[in-house]
Amino acid sequence: MTTNLYTAHFGFRERPFSLSPDPDFLFWSKAHGRAMAVLEYGMVTRAPLTVVTGEVGTGKTTLVQALLRKVDPDVTLGLISNAQGDRGDLLRWVLNALDVQMPANSDYVSLFQHFQNFVISEYAANRHVVLIIDEAQNLGAEMLEELRMLTNINSGKDELLQIILVGQPELRQLITRPELRQFAQRVSTTYHIDPFDLRETRDYVQHRLLVAGGQGHEISPAAVRMIHEEAGGIPRMINKLCDLALVYAATSESAQAGLPTIRELFKDGLVLKPADEPLFLTNRIDTHKKAAE
Template identity: 75%
Template sequence: MSANLYLDHFGFTERPFSLSPDPDFLFWSRAHARAFSVLEYGMVTRAPLTVVTGEVGTGKTTLIQALLRRLDPNQVVGLISNAQGDRGDLLRWVLNALDVTHPDAADYVTLFQTFQDFVLKVYADGGHVVLIIDEAQNLGAETLEELRMLTNINSGKDELLQLILVGQPELRQLIERPELRQFAQRVTATYHLDPMDFVTTREYVRHRLTHVGGSGDEFTDQAIRAIHGESTGIPRIINKICDLSLVYAASAGQDLVDMATIRELIEDGLILRPFKEPLFLTNRVDRPRKAAE
């Protein structure tokens, strides 16, 4: 069934639960509002380092896109996603994000000088540089330390360079390692975005439905409760389940998504649960085997 069929069936102007990050659909839950306020605080105060973390699919990238819409014209922004590599590779990522040309065969000193000259020029023109690094948990300890060293370009009371790091919970664990204590000390503001509870999930679903012209009551409370349980409150998974639910309901000629619809989705195997590591309350110790008698 095409998506248009359920759009016509429910009278929606567009898909309410697309998986692509879209600031137009941003739902300001309490947690998302706080996370965004931390990002804005970092921007307004020109904090050298701001960190926001959260599980996969909690809406971090959507918050970044919303932030980009509110930036000051004097802020020169570079957005980096999935940066990986060794020493020197980071500077190439940074220069590419800022659209700064540099020789392909340039060594580290040349790359750093090119970056420093660019930052100083922006500052001389009345602006400052902001680097936003998404999926920052992919950076290793050495790369994070290299990022910290970049902030040494800041001097006096003026901040010429700001860094905003966004990533999964592993990023926070990485920053808390002893060898990165100098990096952690420069983090001015940080926030961890938790999954949504049931009440917030219900408000989230209704928000997206009304945004596309729906009534907001196309899902029963029992169905939303089941969706919350299956998704554990992760917005991306909520979107996936809701989108499929609408397809199933429309194909059956139903005006409501009810518990039976969600149960059918589960029975048909359309909901894939993420793998979770087993929980050990203590360090597992293998028992020694008895010697053969």
């Protein structure tokens, strides 16, 4: 069974449920619309720290890619994914993301001074620097505190540097720890992306089918309901189940993936489910005043 046969069977231009983030397929659920509004708010107001969280597979990286398409030409942007390490490593990640070259043996003071000079020179050229850090839950408390120290470059009415953190729910839990209260005070806005409800899942599935060139009903309503329940409303899991359902439907030469199709792929053990239920946090927007230094 090839990808061409799969798409040809249903008349798709491309696979509607690829697991790779693709802004062209971005579905604007209520939560995703608000998350994007928060990200844009942070960009427009030059907020020093903006935080967006969500469970694994809720579309955070896709939102980041959609945001990158909207960045103004006067922004110097650095994107960091999955940064890890000890003190000083973060600065190397940052400088590398901004395409700023430094000798490999540079000490921390030299790295910081070089970064500060770069940010100030960008400001003098009527530009401002934005760092977007994806999978930010991997930073840990020490690296988050180091990020806060980087925001000390900001002074007066103008913000020279802004940082956007995107990560899993653990990031929010980390930020609220007592030892990071100074960091939390610098956060202007936070938002958590909740999983889809059943109606959103139905709209999401139909949206992706139509974007791929289908009719929108290649998966039956009953099948979508079961997919929603099994996926817990998580878009990535929905994609995986829908993709497999279409493969099974195509191999049996069915015009639609129905409830029996979903039951069959589970019976065949094609989908691995995590042992623990995902941690869903109540959705809310928090706004804080910047800490006075």
